[in-house]
Amino acid sequence: MQNVLIILAVTSMVALTIPSAFERYRASLLSGQVETVDPAPAIMDAAIEPRASGLSGRVARLSADAGGHFRTAARMNGRSVPVLVDTGATFVSIDETTARRLGVAPQLDAYRHRVQTANGETRAALVTVARLQLGPIELRDVDTLVTRDGTLPVALLGMSFLGRLDGVEIDAGRLTLRQ
Numbered sequence: 650m651q652n653v654l655i656i657l658a659v660t661s662m663v664a665l666t667i668p669s670a671f672e673r674y675r676a677s678l679l680s681g682q683v684e685t686v687d688p689a690p691a692i693m694d695a696a697i698e699p700r701a702s703g704l705s706g707r708v709a710r711l712s713a714d715a716g717g718h719f720r721t722a723a724r725m726n727g728r729s730v731p732v733l734v735d736t737g738a739t740f741v742s743i744d745e746t747t748a749r750r751l752g753v754a755p756q757l758d759a760y761r762h763r764v765q766t767a768n769g770e771t772r773a774a775l776v777t778v779a780r781l782q783l784g785p786i787e788l789r790d791v792d793t794l795v796t797r798d799g800t801l802p803v804a805l806l807g808m809s810f811l812g813r814l815d816g817v818e819i820d821a822g823r824l825t826l827r828q
Contacts, residue, residue, distance in 0.1 A: 706815065707828040709784035719824045723806060724782040725793075726751045730804050732783075734824060736817070738807030741778065741793040742766075747804060748795040753778060755795055764794060771800045781810055786828045788813055 711719045711734065719734035728750055730743070748754045755774035764773045773794040781791045783806070792809040811817050816827035 707785040707787075709786050709826045711824040711826075713822040713824070717822075720803070721783065723804075724780075725778050725804075726753070726780055732804045732806040734811070735805040735807050736811060738805040740775075740805075740807045740809040741781065741791055742773070742796060742801055742805040742807060743793060744796055744801050744804070745798045748776065751778065753793070753795070760795075760797070762794065764796070766796065766800055768800055771796055783810075783826065786814065786826055788828075 711721055714720055721732060721734075722729045723732045724730070725743075725747075730747055730751075743751070745754065753776040755776055759774035759776075760772040762773045762775060764771060773796045776793050776795055778791045778793045779789060781788050788810060791813075811826070814826055814828050816825070818825045818827075
């Protein structure tokens, strides 16, 4: 009988705490507060260097973060967007919220491309970002995938941008981009 009373008391206490825990969790979800991450490191070095041909070349250098990733802020259609350089990504990739900020939000029926992300398979829409800048490097009309919100934790700077450069080199924790 004593065991039954102990179990009943513990069950009652748990039943009383679950609603308040759920309400705190629900309130945090509905607060609209976005999960924050460390700010992107700035471009370490940017320059316009002379080339052997006499033409000038634009160069941007990034240092790897503690995890070995290259993060920075790019400018897309004139707006600052935190990006992760991803040579394994075929396209520059952004989420719906970022696409709306950039003025390139696709229609719902445009999400017809099946893509594989680190978070699994999803649908994406192909758009064009009119202007994408990384330091002194600037490209126009860059093919970009737009994925649903929540599928990408950060925008990816993929090969639709990197593949159009004159050179991409990684050496000793530094990424050098040349245009």
